[in-house]
Amino acid sequence: MLVYRCGIVGLMSTQQILLSLLDGHPSYGYDLKREYDERFPNLKPLRFSQIYSTLSRLDRDGLVTLVGESGGNGPDRKQYAITESGVSDLETWLSAPLPVDEAPKGELFLKVSLALLSGRDAQPFLEAQRARHMARMREVTSQKRNADSETEIVVCDFTLFHLEADLSWIDHTTERLSRLKVEFKR
Amino acid sequence: MSISIRAIDLSCQFGQVHAVDRANFTVSVGDFVAVEGPSGSGKSTLLNLIGGLEPPTGGRVEVAGTELSTLDERERTTFRRRHIGMIFQLYDLLPTLNAWQNVAVPALLDGGKLKDLQASSTELLKRVGLQDRADHKPSELSGGEQQRVAIARALMNDPQLILADEPTGALDSVTGDDILGLLQSLCEDGRTVVMVTHAARAAAYATRSLRMLDGAVTEPAAV
Numbered sequence A: 001m002l003v004y005r006c007g008i009v010g011l012m013s014t015q016q017i018l019l020s021l022l023d024g025h026p027s028y029g030y031d032l033k034r035e036y037d038e039r040f041p042n043l044k045p046l047r048f049s050q051i052y053s054t055l056s057r058l059d060r061d062g063l064v065t066l067v068g069e070s071g072g073n074g075p076d077r078k079q080y081a082i083t084e085s086g087v088s089d090l091e092t093w094l095s096a097p098l099p100v101d102e103a104p105k106g107e108l109f110l111k112v113s114l115a116l117l118s119g120r121d122a123q124p125f126l127e128a129q130r131a132r133h134m135a136r137m138r139e140v141t142s143q144k145r146n147a148d149s150e151t152e153i154v155v156c157d158f159t160l161f162h163l164e165a166d167l168s169w170i171d172h173t174t175e176r177l178s179r180l181k182v183e184f185k186r
Numbered sequence B: 001m002s003i004s005i006r007a008i009d010l011s012c013q014f015g016q017v018h019a020v021d022r023a024n025f026t027v028s029v030g031d032f033v034a035v036e037g038p039s040g041s042g043k044s045t046l047l048n049l050i051g052g053l054e055p056p057t058g059g060r061v062e063v064a065g066t067e068l069s070t071l072d073e074r075e076r077t078t079f080r081r082r083h084i085g086m087i088f089q090l091y092d093l094l095p096t097l098n099a100w101q102n103v104a105v106p107a108l109l110d111g112g113k114l115k116d117l118q119a120s121s122t123e124l125l126k127r128v129g130l131q132d133r134a135d136h137k138p139s140e141l142s143g144g145e146q147q148r149v150a151i152a153r154a155l156m157n158d159p160q161l162i163l164a165d166e167p168t169g170a171l172d173s174v175t176g177d178d179i180l181g182l183l184q185s186l187c188e189d190g191r192t193v194v195m196v197t198h199a200a201r202a203a204a205y206a207t208r209s210l211r212m213l214d215g216a217v218t219e220p221a222a223v
């Protein structure tokens, strides 16, 4: 089970979560929320209002499109489907590595999950992220080499040990991808 | 920049296992290359191929323009001793010799006299922080100390190319930093280092990475 806890689901992530849940089959706001809650019980819950406002913004931007309206009133009459540009937006986001220093653990995990959830390979993202982390580690290592004081060295080391921990997780997850995939089949 | 290592479709197969599978890469003089990859992905085999300890079963590899597998055994041993310093995953020190004598071995094999080599061997032990262990036998040294003796030994003949298999695996992080700094400065002086490592902090000392997966070698794109 997913035992990960994460602080914030940002605005960008809400958009990508909805796109990846819509990828493959049209859905209603209510069903999207239910699926999200089921898949990510340990992530911060999405509010209905957040889902509906994001959907209408995605509609306006052409990333999703309205495919049906059932009777009754309220926002949940609307059924949305992802568009071609929605798919390409999602794919771009899924494969782009996160900025190293701001990569909150939840975001790394979220990208891997959404890639698998939408039936895509998470490996290109993990590889790109690994390369970006390593590039940053090289920068900090050379900064450490040129350090003028022991203080500066241990400050660099603090960063290096943390980046190394991220990298270990990235490698470890890459090794486990095939097993993880099975769990994300829907 | 001149080429230190050139691998062309380099392969090594053990039975059904493709330990190294059609590897293509070049390493320039002065490069510090980290070889990363999971256990069993072929990293040690790759070093052995480069160092001429294992013949390729396909393709070829040149070191400074020489294809070691085309030399006869004696020429190959001499070439390796003069031009390549190898640091193995298991340090394989000679148990009957003390630390400085172990360091002197490559020069001894090249015809040097033991008594003439004490000063330079002891100097190398100093570079790896072991000056006060020069008279200890391997059995009287800790794992990390033995590893550092093996590193000093690899530097004895002032090789152009250093092949190191997890050279900091047995060291604490501060001693590891010192050794990695030493390897880095060797590269800055125009030597070439290829280092296998599992540790990202060690790989970050290198200027490039080669990644191995099931025998295949790739170089991650710069970001």
Ligand SMILES: Nc1ncnc2c1ncn2[C@@H]1O[C@H](COP(=O)(O)OP(=O)(O)OP(=O)(O)O)[C@@H](O)[C@H]1O
Residues within 6 Å of the ligand: B014, B017, B018, B019, B037, B038, B039, B040, B041, B042, B043, B044, B045, B046, B089
């Ligand atoms: N002499 C040999 N005979 C048969 N198989 C071998 C031989 N040497 C290595 N292998 C196999 O080749 C593969 C690669 O081994 P290698 O020692 O190069 O891996 P490695 O990447 O160095 O692993 P580690 O990180 O555990 O040291 C492994 O599957 C290993 O079992």
Ligand SMILES: [Mg+2]
Residues within 6 Å of the ligand: B043, B044, B045, B089, B165
């Ligand atoms: Mg090995």
